[in-house]
Amino acid sequence: xxxxxxxxxxxxxxxxxxxxxxxxxxxxxxxxxxxxxxxxxxxxxxxxxxxxxxxxxxxxxxxxxxxxxxxxxxxxxxxxxxxxxxxxxxxxxxxxxxxxxxxxxxxxxxxxxxxxxxxxxxxxxxxxxxxxxxxxxxxxxxxxxxxxxxxxxxxxxxxxxxxxxxxxxxxxxxxxxxxxxxxxxxxxxxxxxxxxxxxxxxxxxxxxxxxxxxxxxxxxxxxxxxxxxxxxxxxxxxxxxxxxxxxxxxxxxxxxxxxxxxxxxxxxxxxxxxxxxxxxxxxxxxxxxxxxxxxxxxxxxxxxxxxxxxxxxxxxxxxxxxxxxxxxxxxxxxxxxxxxxxxxxxxxxxxxxxxxxxxxxxxxxxxxxxxxxxxxxxxxxxxxxxxxxxxxxxxxxxxxxxxxxxxxxxxxxxxxxxxxxxx
Numbered sequence: 001x002x003x004x005x006x007x008x009x010x011x012x013x014x015x016x017x018x019x020x021x022x023x024x025x026x027x028x029x030x031x032x033x034x035x036x037x038x039x040x041x042x043x044x045x046x047x048x049x050x051x052x053x054x055x056x057x058x059x060x061x062x063x064x065x066x067x068x069x070x071x072x073x074x075x076x077x078x079x080x081x082x083x084x085x086x087x088x089x090x091x092x093x094x095x096x097x098x099x100x101x102x103x104x105x106x107x108x109x110x111x112x113x114x115x116x117x118x119x120x121x122x123x124x125x126x127x128x129x130x131x132x133x134x135x136x137x138x139x140x141x142x143x144x145x146x147x148x149x150x151x152x153x154x155x156x157x158x159x160x161x162x163x164x165x166x167x168x169x170x171x172x173x174x175x176x177x178x179x180x181x182x183x184x185x186x187x188x189x190x191x192x193x194x195x196x197x198x199x200x201x202x203x204x205x206x207x208x209x210x211x212x213x214x215x216x217x218x219x220x221x222x223x224x225x226x227x228x229x230x231x232x233x234x235x236x237x238x239x240x241x242x243x244x245x246x247x248x249x250x251x252x253x254x255x256x257x258x259x260x261x262x263x264x265x266x267x268x269x270x271x272x273x274x275x276x277x278x279x280x281x282x283x284x285x286x287x288x289x290x291x292x293x294x295x296x297x298x299x300x301x302x303x304x305x306x307x308x309x310x311x312x313x314x315x316x317x318x319x320x321x322x323x324x325x326x327x328x329x330x331x332x333x334x335x336x337x338x339x340x341x342x343x344x345x346x347x348x349x350x351x352x353x354x355x356x357x358x359x360x361x362x363x364x365x366x367x368x369x370x371x372x373x374x375x376x377x378x379x380x381x382x383x384x385x386x387x388x389x390x391x392x393x394x395x396x397x398x399x400x401x402x403x404x405x406x407x408x409x410x411x412x413x414x415x416x417x418x419x420x421x422x423x
Contacts, residue, residue: 146397224257
């Protein structure tokens with residue numbers, strides 16, 4: 001038996017409720033099963049029970065055995081003095097409040113059909129429990145689950161953004177720059193891009209706006225790419241000289257070049273190319289956070305602003321500082337634009353909406369994801385023939401469900417899992 005399963009049994013009233021009695025043989029009538037509490041404190045709040053002739057209102061705690069109360073040290077916590085009913089699978093010990101009063105106990109062992117529990121165990125032991133049966137779930141339940149999950153995923157991302165905002169005294173432009181750089185690094189170079197941006201004061205870059213090469217010198221220098229000498233490369237030499245000036249003036253601290261990865265990447269995804277593109281965007285856009293979040297541009301406007309194309313200068317025929325290549329435009333493609341919307345713009349819209357208590361911003365974040373094509377990865381491929389994944393809001397919802405519910409087997413907290421288990 002598991003405690004999660006007992007929560008499920010209690011929440012959905014899936015046990016025999018006829019002639020209930022406490023372990024002290026007093027009649028019990030459950031008037032309100034309470035609200036499931038996922039935070040600290042008793043498992044179900046605001047319950048209401050009638051024991052004998054007395055009506056009790058308070059909290060309900062659930063354990064496998066009564067003695068688990070002591071194992072969890074609830075006997076030392078006055079918050080549990082509000083418990084009016086202790087629900088257990090097996091009663092093995094009388095339990096008291098911190099003040100010594102006996103807590104009424106209801107034992108479920110004889111009231112539960114163990115065949116249902118065995119079915120539940122077989123269900124959750126699958127890698128993705130609902131993988132082969134989700135087609136049987138009504139579409140309204142699946143769509144409701146996905147709406148809930150995309151909101152949860154955005155809220156989780158917002159929590160990380162808020163922590164970074166707090167560290168910068170809510171400098172929205174600076175933190176947006178951090179996350180934009182991280183998104184442009186893609187998965188393999190996201191962390192060094194993030195650290196490079198965190199080490200770079202955006203105010204310094206803003207003062208250089210319009211001077212493309214000076215901005216490049218700061219970003220490449222902060223990324224650790226301007227440490228050695230390349231005498232034959234005049235472009236590199238001028239960047240290095242400019243960076244040394246800016247570094248001395250602003251006490252800049254670069255990250256180590258060793259963190260960057262080039263292996264197994266297409267040349268168009270090399271971090272050097274992405275930094276050059278980021279420099280171009282910073283040079284031509286005033287107030288990235290204001291433009292992409294506060295002004296709430298359309299999906300088409302975002303695409304237009306982010307579709308950066310390097311069609312002249314050093315990077316037209318280079319992917320690295322050391323080796324020349326044939327001439328080719330270095331463009332931010334649609335897939336990269338969509339990734340930036342999913343991982344930066346939409347989460348910041350959601351965060352800003354929470355910060356301003358503006359529901360329109362929150363709704364706009366989800367609406368924006370609805371304009372983006374769905375992601376294609378190993379998680380979405382598991383569900384693609386079983387669930388309609390029409391856009392990035394759907395794929396983000398599926399990813400949230402898989403990582404936070406399917407993998408840890410929290411099926412009893414998922415509306416799809418609950419529906420299937422009830423069958």
